[in-house]
Amino acid sequence: MAILIRLLLIGLVGLVSEQAAAQTRTMEERLRSVPDSVTVGRLTVVNVFKYQLLAASSSQRAAAATLLADKVYRPYAAVWQQMGQAFGNAFQPAAFTRWNLRLTDSLAAVVQPKLAWLLASNLDSLFGRQLQQLHRTTGRLPAGRWLIFFSPYEQMGLVMGGFDNQAMLVDLSDKRVTSETLQFGFPHELQHMIYYETSTQDPDKDSALYAVLDEGFASYAVYKYYDERVSLDKAIFAKTTPAELAWCLAHEREIFEKAQPYLLAKIDAKNALMCGVRVGNCPKLFAEAPSNLIYFLGFRIIQAYEKKRGRGTWKDVYTKPVREVLAQSGYGQQWQKSRPKK
Template identity: 35%
Template sequence: MIQKGFLALIVVLCIGCKAHKKQNTIATIFDKVLLVEDSITVGKMTINNAFKQQILAHKDNQYDSLLILKKVYEPNKYAFDNCLGMIFGDANSPLFQPKGLYEWNRNLLANESVIRKKLAVLDSLNINALFTNHLTAVQKITGHTGEGKWLVYFGPKDFQIFGGCDNNSMILDMFGDSWNTQSINKVFAHELEHLIFGPLMEKDPVGKMGLGITMDEGLAVYFTYIYLKQNREDALYGSETQLLMSREKEIFEKLEPYLFKTNEEGCPIFRHCGRNNDCKPLIEGLSKEVENELCYFMGFRIIEEYVKIHGKNSWKDIYNIPISDFYQKSGYKEYIATK
């Protein structure tokens, strides 16, 4: 028979065990992010891991708003002021200013279960090595150093984004669907390539026209296809890829009139590149994702046809010659005429 005093001691010890276990579990969040570099730089490309400081701001059961200012906002001021604040409109821009950042970061750990799932990615990926390898590979493969800045962070509820505005404000929100072990390689490689081609596109006469954005997105898809050794279906839209191939002539003929027009003049192609919703889609009967990314498909196909004519590694020519020259030398328009 167990004596009452001894039983009471067991209860106390068990309660203590539970409290200790909970304390260690919470500490794991902080221990895990401490292993992540504050930032990773290769050449002129930098990735700021602001999520680390967002978590550490809650260490020891205290909220350090000064850490949010110094380690989250100030190093990424351009992205908060000139990208996030603009994308989500004037009404929401205060969320991305210091006072707004203080407030929603104060309650960040209210999403602790979701944060744990997102941080679990760090268990299967060495994020320091992953980012470093990607930054190195994209520059080595393309032969161009590129320049740009990334912000990796936990954004406010309902304001997720993976992409950005320009080379100084590429953003990966860890609350978004793209932050998982299945897609992070693909999506991150795609966005990194934009940092290489972006500055070249800005100097090109057609860089801001329909052809420019088509080749920009198509090249990012093609680079990922080469880098990750994907097949065409994996690089594009899985089972829907064959549907696009069967409608390729229709897609080109409807979008081709807008290739040399700007956003103001050529809404349809920008609409099918996910850049403008001011006009109706020209091609229907597709999933929303594919409908919004038809120029990705068309740009990819232009590069494929260029490579057929000029050789396996000739896709890199796009970094060295005018975009319109690359397009003409691809023979894509002539190819479509034969279909």
């Protein structure tokens, strides 16, 4: 009987191992069927995660390292170098290879469910639908690249974003990247790409005001994208909670008045309005304010612009200098009128 049980256990272990191997093969086959990239109009979406995971699951370390170098690192070296400046040495070539090869082990709890979700989702279709709706909303289409990848950290802080229009990035390792993030985040970031192209000649492009309107414009485009049927806390890049929005609305006058001295200043550690959003290690404008304060402020300026100048005029912001947008919005005048006379 003991021999029989032992044989049954050996057979069961063998069966489980075969099933695991078959599942791995199936996952690898499904990964290989994912296109390297998808181009919709002037926008290319690069599935960087495909070769990251194929390399990490390979038992041939040398071949896997070569695959990473050829398919992941070298084609987007400029992006990884900028990532290194922002997030540290993990994006230098040697370190990049090391953590990528350990990716499925070190971040297994994140990678496995996210991969299953990715393979079940039709990202190509999602991008296509969102681009069509964005074109209907704005009359414009973005140009550029999106890189969908896994970083070495569960919460590096990027989520979705970009560097100097080299590429926009989606960090799949971040637990905050969910279907809702894609639902509201993609249109927001696509709008950033359009505005980057249309506003290159703005004389105040390096100012805090430009950053405020850049984030507010992206949020306002999402609001319009959903035909104004989405709540403001969702429109502001799904980053704002109802409580944070309520705080901003309750302190709106104070926000604008405190922000004014910083709006035309450059973006650096001395600019309290930019603290926690575009720069770190600096004094914040409000200690208790949400970090996405400038999204709210920019949104309200553009909302005031459209209210004053007529429906649909929000699209003027694409090509109008930011100083003119603020001046012609009339935003802030409602509080100047209510000031007591001295």
